[in-house]
Amino acid sequence: MANINRTLLYLGAAACTGIAGILHLMLVPSSITAGIQYTTFFVISGLAQLFWVLPMVKKWGRIWNVIGFAGTAVLVGLTGYVVIESVRNPQLTPPGVLELAVAIEIFQISYVIITAIIIFTKR
Template identity: 40%
Template sequence: MKKDHILYIAAAAATAIGGIMHIIMSTNSLPNNLNNGILFLVGGIAQVFWVIPMIRRWGTIWYSIGIGGTAVFIALWVITRIPDNPITGRGGPVSQNAIIVETAQIAFLAIVIAILACEKRKKL
């Protein structure tokens, strides 16, 4: 296995972890908060899907879209933790599941940025 394959597999694993956790969290949210449940379910499915572009190396456009979507998810989480935020009006708690999800998502961002840097260097 080539060394650069490890980055793609690590990115796929990170987004899969975040996606699976979001799907699990959606099952807890759907009965109580439909909007959160749908957000977690749709976002989780998208993150699990994103394993395919990473493993199959679909290219920089796909990687960039993955970075953008993940960055939006992270931003939503950060904003909703701030007291008196514009989305929920109150700061939410930081759960163990949230820490796992955010760690996986930040790892995905870092790994994909490294992949993009490596691909750019190869083209030079």
């Protein structure tokens, strides 16, 4: 039973990071006018999160979990900054970006929590 619960944690983490990656890639078209640095950020972070589905589903090990945890924690901070700036300057934010950023934040935080449970619970 414990293995089934652990497998569900890995699948939940994979789903959260995968959805966050897809949502990051959805921001690429609206970021093109804002500048290449934003477009690059959304492409790289989206592809990295999509890639990170693989280590979670395949259970590659603790080091991969820690790297994913740390990387996504950084993305939570960056996405949080975007959300705060969007709220401060709503006239500069393209329609739909704030909603996507909030959804990304929810999935990333969920991934971080689930991965922390995976890392810190003993088998």
